[in-house]
Amino acid sequence: MVQVDLPAAFALGQIFAFISKDALKKEKDIWTNKLSGPVALYMSIGFSPVGLFFLAGWPSWELMYTTGWMENSFNRPMVAVAYIGFLVVMVLLGMFGFMLGHWFYRTGKDMLVKVGMVLGLFLTFLPFFLRWGVWWNIGTYEQIQNGTGYSFFESPFVYSWLFIMFYMVISTTITVFYIKKTIKSNY
């Protein structure tokens, strides 16, 4: 969900900074440090495709049924640009979170990384409370407004959700292990 994925991207960037604390303290350059490569790769092909997958498959669900504007992108380049914008902003926020964490560590403001993580996670979960239960209904914007649609647990949505979440968990785990390995062998 867009409202969830964007703060989650920032929170993940901060979490990656947090688990790399000692290494980042030794890295001088925010732009060229060795760990930003795996983080950029993860944000690009591990995390962002998940949001893109849902946006392509169930656009109004991904937008928590706040609008049906993104349902038809045919011959409407501005809608297509919004898809791409979502993807690019997710990567940017993840990288920003990580680089900000690095900068905090470099300038001795260690506590702010924890604050950023907590704030990012709070903003990630906030939309779930503000629009409680909206995710259990799958359909177009119009179907949901009319009280139709189908359940989260019905095919094909539930299998797609499980598949893409599995992909995200695996790619996140691999990235964490890779970062840990890089830290161990380089610092």
Add this chain to the structure above:
Amino acid sequence: MFAIDIPTAVLVGFTIGDAGKKQLKTLDKDKVSNLRKIVFLFNIFFFTPVPLLFLNAWPGWQMNYVAPWADNLHGNPVRGAVVVFFFIITTIPAWLSFELSNWSVKNNKELLPKIGWIVSALIIILVVYLTREETFNIAVTYTDFKAGNVQPITYKPFITTLTITTIYSWTSLGVLLHRLNKG
């Protein structure tokens, strides 16, 4: 269009490898790793968004009018997965051609990246020529194309989008290559 997206991604990887030869020659792990990161980020921000945009707005045209399923991209996980797949297949070839450039520079085959991007450019031109019927006749969907419901390439908003995205991608690549050449 799908048929030229992969050779274009390959071209991007080779051009970055060619322009970054100085950095690759140093064999410095950090410099190579930084260049690799540039390949990924350049793709994500400046190249991959373009085919994705066309896949969403003009799916029939983007798929060279060979994929009827692209007419309906929503409400189906397979089609959602195709969008993600598209995203990945326009990133991986760039990375692979960059790695090939890295390998060739390390093994004193410095001409290979240059040959690689020249061949990629020729393939792109050839594919556009061979598919000129599909390339220059624009229909939103496969069904529209088969029904003969096509527009010339100059129709709006298609031409505006094509112009903006072309300038966006190729100018960005030009700026990046210029900076890499300067070292």
